[in-house]
Amino acid sequence: MKLMFLGAPGAGKGTQAERISEKYGIPSISTGAILREAMAQGSELGKKAKSFVDAGTLVPDDVVIGIIKERLAGDDCKKGFILDGFPRTVPQAEALDAMGITMDLVVSIEVDDDHIVRRMSGRRLCSKCGASYHIVNVPPKVEGVCDKCGAPLMLRADDKPEVVRDRLATYHKQTEPLKDFYAAKGLLVLINGHDEIENITANICSELDKIRG
Numbered sequence: 001m002k003l004m005f006l007g008a009p010g011a012g013k014g015t016q017a018e019r020i021s022e023k024y025g026i027p028s029i030s031t032g033a034i035l036r037e038a039m040a041q042g043s044e045l046g047k048k049a050k051s052f053v054d055a056g057t058l059v060p061d062d063v064v065i066g067i068i069k070e071r072l073a074g075d076d077c078k079k080g081f082i083l084d085g086f087p088r089t090v091p092q093a094e095a096l097d098a099m100g101i102t103m104d105l106v107v108s109i110e111v112d113d114d115h116i117v118r119r120m121s122g123r124r125l126c127s128k129c130g131a132s133y134h135i136v137n138v139p140p141k142v143e144g145v146c147d148k149c150g151a152p153l154m155l156r157a158d159d160k161p162e163v164v165r166d167r168l169a170t171y172h173k174q175t176e177p178l179k180d181f182y183a184a185k186g187l188l189v190l191i192n193g194h195d196e197i198e199n200i201t202a203n204i205c206s207e208l209d210k211i212r213g
Contacts, residue, residue: 001024001026001079001080001104001105001208001211001212002080002081002101002102002103002104002105003020003026003080003081003082003083003103003104003105003106003107003208004082004083004087004103004105004106004107004182005017005082005083005084005085005107005108005109006106006107006108006109006175006178006179007108007109007110007111007193008111008113008116008167008168008171008172008176009116009120009164009167009168009171010111010116010119010120010164011109011110011111011116011193012109012111012193012197012200013084013085013107013109014030014084014085015197016107016109016197016200016201016204017030017082017084019197019201020082020201020204020205020208021082023201023205024079024080024208025079026077026079026080026081026082027074027076027077027081027082028081028082028084029068029071029072029077029081029082029083029084029086030084030085030086031064031068031085031086032085034067034068034071035049035053035059035064035067037071038067038070038071039053043067043070045063045066045067045070046067048063049063049064049067061091061092061095062095064086064092065092065095065096065099068083068086068096068101069099069101072101080104083103087178088174088175089174089175089177089178090177090178090181093178093181093182103182103187104187104211105187105189105207105208105211106178106182106187106188106189107189107191107204107207108179108188108189108190108191109191109193109200110190110191110192110193111193111194112194113165113168115194116164116168117161117164117165117168118136119134120158120159120164121155121159121160121161121164122134122135122136122137123155123156123159124140124144124153124154124155125153125154125156126146126148126149126151126152126153126154127146127151127152127153127154128146128149128151129146129148129149129151131146131147131148131149133146133147133153140153189207191203191204191207
């Protein structure tokens with residue numbers, strides 16, 4: 001099974017990719033992780049990527065796709081894989097097609113913007129041990145204080161409402177057109193991301209069972 005997960009920042013695609021990866025025994029591949037891995041290993045493409053990162057510029061699509069293609073050739077990808085966070089644009093998806101990397105299913109986890117802003121702006125991190133909380137879903141026993149080490153909790157800059165709305169605007173402009181791209185190929189399924197985590201996983205598994213026959 002070759003799968004791709006789409007969804008706005010905070011939609012929960014990373015969580016679901018991990019759960020599906022564990023259930024079906026196929027690796028979940030995030031762009032950031034494999035870029036770091038390639039740079040650490042010092043492969044030819046890894047060195048190329050590092051030169052752009054060191055210069056503070058975006059790694060070009062052809063380098064990123066080359067690194068992804070190398071990663072997907074690994075033995076652990078023979079039974080399938082999940083792409084999480086790539087492609088981000090239609091040109092990247094077209095380049096993926098041109099390299100012969102085709103998907104069996106593209107899962108888009110649908111959550112409305114207001115819900116995502118509430119979800120992300122409610123997240124809190126411990127300033128010392130890094131434990132994570134949510135003021136509604138997983139509140140600390142004492143407001144603003146970590147249960148584990150007693151240090152103050154903080155709101156990450158990325159989770160501030162105005163920053164989240166900027167990130168959502170970028171997603172709608174650059175990445176959301178991928179839904180039409182993959183719908184035209186008959187590969188897209190929409191999953192309600194407002195549901196409980198376990199129910200979302202069950203709904204994704206139900207779609208996967210259809211393509212597995």
